[in-house]
Amino acid sequence: FLNFFRKYSDTDIDQEQAIRLLYTIARNRSINYSRKFSTVKESGNSEMQEFQEQKLSFVRKAELKDLEERLLVCLDELEEDEKYALILRFMEDYNLTTIAEIMNISVSTASRLIVKATAKVTEIAEKKNLKP
Numbered sequence: 040f041l042n043f044f045r046k047y048s049d050t051d052i053d054q055e056q057a058i059r060l061l062y063t064i065a066r067n068r069s070i071n072y073s074r075k076f077s078t079v080k081e082s083g084n085s086e087m088q089e090f091q092e093q094k095l096s097f098v099r100k101a102e103l104k105d106l107e108e109r110l111l112v113c114l115d116e117l118e119e120d121e122k123y124a125l126i127l128r129f130m131e132d133y134n135l136t137t138i139a140e141i142m143n144i145s146v147s148t149a150s151r152l153i154v155k156a157t158a159k160v161t162e163i164a165e166k167k168n169l170k171p
Contacts, residue, residue, distance in 0.1 A: 109164070109169045110160065110164070110169075112167070112169070113160045113163040113164050113167070113169065114126070114160065116159075116163050117156055117159055117160065117163075120142065120152065121152060121155065121156035121159065122156070123142065124138060124142065124149060124152045124153050124156055125153060125156045125157065125160065127141060127142075128153050135149050135150050135153075138153075
């Protein structure tokens, strides 16, 4: 408020305008303060946001299901160990160490197998013109 007094003391602003201006300054400062220390994310209508998230998730789920079906077609053309390694890595979300233990191979062999199989799947998908 001291800044307000310093800035506007020399102007010929009437009392009503000064009150409105002070009110606006105080309101904006309190809004900024509450936003700065708020733990709740501000958003629009929560029901609308929830509806949009459900709609997007439904569309996204359909797209992912379609992509998964197309990738399974590509996986059928791989050798059994390559297919198994990719399924363990990307569908079951195992790390290389676990995959190596399950398949009874070294970690570096598991890594090379996954890289090789991924390249093959990409090549097969490009040949079949399967794009996500």
